[in-house]
Amino acid sequence: MNLSQFTSLVQIPNEQEWGTHFLPALAKYEINTPLRQSYFFAQILHESMGLTQVEENLNYSAKRLVEVFPKYFANIGVAHRYAHQPEKIANRVYANRMKNGNEWSGDGYKFRGRGPLQITGKSNYTAVSKTLLGDDSFVDDPDLLLLPKWGAMAACWWWDNAGCNQLADDRLFKAVTRRVNGALNGYSDRLKWLARIRALA
Structure with missing residues (x-):
């Protein structure tokens, strides 16, 4: 996926910034085939409502x-x-x-969900912080994951760490959804994003 394709998917004020940071992150974590990228973006665009919500909304009735x-x-x-x-x-x-x-x-x-893939829990914040920064910066300041620079990289790190590239290679979209969500919540919307992404090819 190139920057033009990415920005055609989302309409947010800082779409160029998100796209600029996603591209090197995708390369670093080998999310580098059309299949892997389509599965990846279908999940993150659902989880973040098209990158309009990169912080977990817990305002439930x-x-x-x-x-x-x-x-x-x-x-x-x-x-x-x-x-x-x-x-x-x-x-x-x-x-x-x-x-x-x-x-x-x-x-x-x-340690509520933050970033495009909603990194959640102290253990995940600690792991991604140690991996990307070599320290506990994300633990000390979790809101760093709301920034495109770190949110994009953290999402790609989580995807790779969870073995989602292999699941994508095997065309197991339901399994990817369960890995990301823990269930199949929002599955129809994830499929809609997948169709939109595939239409860009």
């Missing part, structure tokens, strides 16, 4: 909390105590996993 996070909100009564409070929601659903502390540590919200 009680009803949606029960639907999306039934493990953590087993009934509507519990969900009402958290509804439309993103910080409390993140601290509950991301507690005690991905090296986050408990619900009261604040880690869930601090």
